[in-house]
Amino acid sequence: MAMAAASSSASFLRPSVRRPHNKPRISCSSETLTPRRSPDENIREEAHRLSISSVDPRTPLFSAKYVPFNASPNSTESYSLDEIVYRSSSGALLDVQHDMDALRQLTGAQWRDLFDSRVGKTTWPYGSGVWSKKEWVLPEIDTDDIVSAFEGNSNLFWAERYGKQFLGMSDLWVKHCGISHTGSFKDLGMTVLVSQVNRLRKLNRPVVGVGCASTGDTSAALSAYCAAAGIPSIVFLPANKISIAQLVQPIANGAFVLSIDTDFDGCMKLIREVTSELPIYLANSLNSLRLEGQKTAAVEILQQFDWEVPDWVIVPGGNLGNIYAFYKGFKMCKELGLVDRIPRLVCAQAANANPLYLHYKSGWKDFKAVKAGTTFASAIQIGDPVSIDRAVFALQSCDGIVEEATEEELMDAMAQADSTGMFICPHTGVALTALNKLRNSEVIGPADRTVVVSTAHGLKFTQSKIEYHSKLIPDMACKFANPPVNVKADFGSVMDVLKNYLNKAPRF
Ligand SMILES: Cc1ncc(COP(=O)(O)O)c(C=O)c1O
Numbered sequence: 001m002a003m004a005a006a007s008s009s010a011s012f013l014r015p016s017v018r019r020p021h022n023k024p025r026i027s028c029s030s031e032t033l034t035p036r037r038s039p040d041e042n043i044r045e046e047a048h049r050l051s052i053s054s055v056d057p058r059t060p061l062f063s064a065k066y067v068p069f070n071a072s073p074n075s076t077e078s079y080s081l082d083e084i085v086y087r088s089s090s091g092a093l094l095d096v097q098h099d100m101d102a103l104r105q106l107t108g109a110q111w112r113d114l115f116d117s118r119v120g121k122t123t124w125p126y127g128s129g130v131w132s133k134k135e136w137v138l139p140e141i142d143t144d145d146i147v148s149a150f151e152g153n154s155n156l157f158w159a160e161r162y163g164k165q166f167l168g169m170s171d172l173w174v175k176h177c178g179i180s181h182t183g184s185f186k187d188l189g190m191t192v193l194v195s196q197v198n199r200l201r202k203l204n205r206p207v208v209g210v211g212c213a214s215t216g217d218t219s220a221a222l223s224a225y226c227a228a229a230g231i232p233s234i235v236f237l238p239a240n241k242i243s244i245a246q247l248v249q250p251i252a253n254g255a256f257v258l259s260i261d262t263d264f265d266g267c268m269k270l271i272r273e274v275t276s277e278l279p280i281y282l283a284n285s286l287n288s289l290r291l292e293g294q295k296t297a298a299v300e301i302l303q304q305f306d307w308e309v310p311d312w313v314i315v316p317g318g319n320l321g322n323i324y325a326f327y328k329g330f331k332m333c334k335e336l337g338l339v340d341r342i343p344r345l346v347c348a349q350a351a352n353a354n355p356l357y358l359h360y361k362s363g364w365k366d367f368k369a370v371k372a373g374t375t376f377a378s379a380i381q382i383g384d385p386v387s388i389d390r391a392v393f394a395l396q397s398c399d400g401i402v403e404e405a406t407e408e409e410l411m412d413a414m415a416q417a418d419s420t421g422m423f424i425c426p427h428t429g430v431a432l433t434a435l436n437k438l439r440n441s442e443v444i445g446p447a448d449r450t451v452v453v454s455t456a457h458g459l460k461f462t463q464s465k466i467e468y469h470s471k472l473i474p475d476m477a478c479k480f481a482n483p484p485v486n487v488k489a490d491f492g493s494v495m496d497v498l499k500n501y502l503n504k505a506p507r508f
């Protein structure tokens, strides 16, 4: 039954992943394997051939457009995705709205089967975790215009030991969005944005380059995808406020890097002004295209649980696009019948940069931006998040919660997680602290299926780990520091040190 649904769903889609009937990918009936394409054909060309050969006249044309975010049902304002527009006529945020009636022509089961059928392949562009959901992302883009590093499909890690030892939990998972092409979840959104820019340039729209303000990860993703497509990228970075690993990424990828003597919010203000004057396309998540890619991480989590819905998903928040992206991904899965409910979301902020937390604690009264203080979670050192309205909407719609983490809490949580075999970034430490607090208050139960979203690779933040394990952080006990032991190069000294360690070592 499921197989029948899968094949009938595929026949409705254009472009289709179906292979020509006379050309199976692998012939099992003989000893020889038949390659699905000849050596002189690349995977783009192959995708082109396959889609041409399987066009179905009944194909519904899925489509999407920009509309004002959370607009009244009577609003008729909308823009083509081929327009260069970031705000509505009243200055509000925009959202990408899909033709849900067209998408409903497939049942939830058919969508599930279609998405599942694309995982783990190299079929262009569906080998990407983002583009495997193309019909829900940018349905109308030509696959030839897509710029992809086969991002997504990231590991969902069962945090068995961390959950059991530190939280008394049996069903704790970490979605490693940072184990990715440029080392953060930003790849998910950037493949979409840069692909659309690629299309706009082919349509001769005035786009000479793509620009962003960044705390490190957005600029890394932007510069890599632009470099792959041969598009100039320009990045505004707050001077001395991002890690060395993040700074070197856009430099290495050939971006034009401006190191500006301000904070992220200052850079954001400048890039908005600049992109309204010059034909530079804005790549921050103010641009709602980005969130279309980022929302696929939510779909992916459901897929990885065989479409069972977790109870909680915890996301570290800064500029606040991602929390809305997760909400949107889950919501679409519910609206299109892939699942019957959505999880509760928790947004976790650093206490030194906590405007959303303060807003939540005030009972969602008037929002006030803050001056963000220094935090080891430097990528979320943001005081005036552009997506505040999106975040509030998402959290209110799913009975969500906002938590905060002090510097000591987030560094201790990171060290504890690392001691169980992870190597997480400080932002994930913020999310784990939120979980810790919600477990202590028993809001999250011991058997609740909980997913913590890990947003960047720990290797980008080794300096903070070095300072922690060297106990070099002023006013921080660094309780879980594990510094190396200096020992003389003789057998006796090494043996003494080892015996001492083995006498005291914890028994695992
Ligand atoms: C590593 C990391 N985690 C979390 C975030 C927060 O995401 P958002 O700005 O979408 O809230 C960012 C960027 O802001 C980030 O780079």
Ligand SMILES: N[C@@H](CCOP(=O)(O)O)C(=O)O
Pocket: 186, 212, 213, 214, 215, 216, 217, 218, 219, 283, 284, 285, 286, 318, 319, 321, 379, 380
């Ligand atoms: N952490 C971000 C800050 C900018 O966020 P964006 O999602 O609006 O681009 C970064 O890495 O720059």
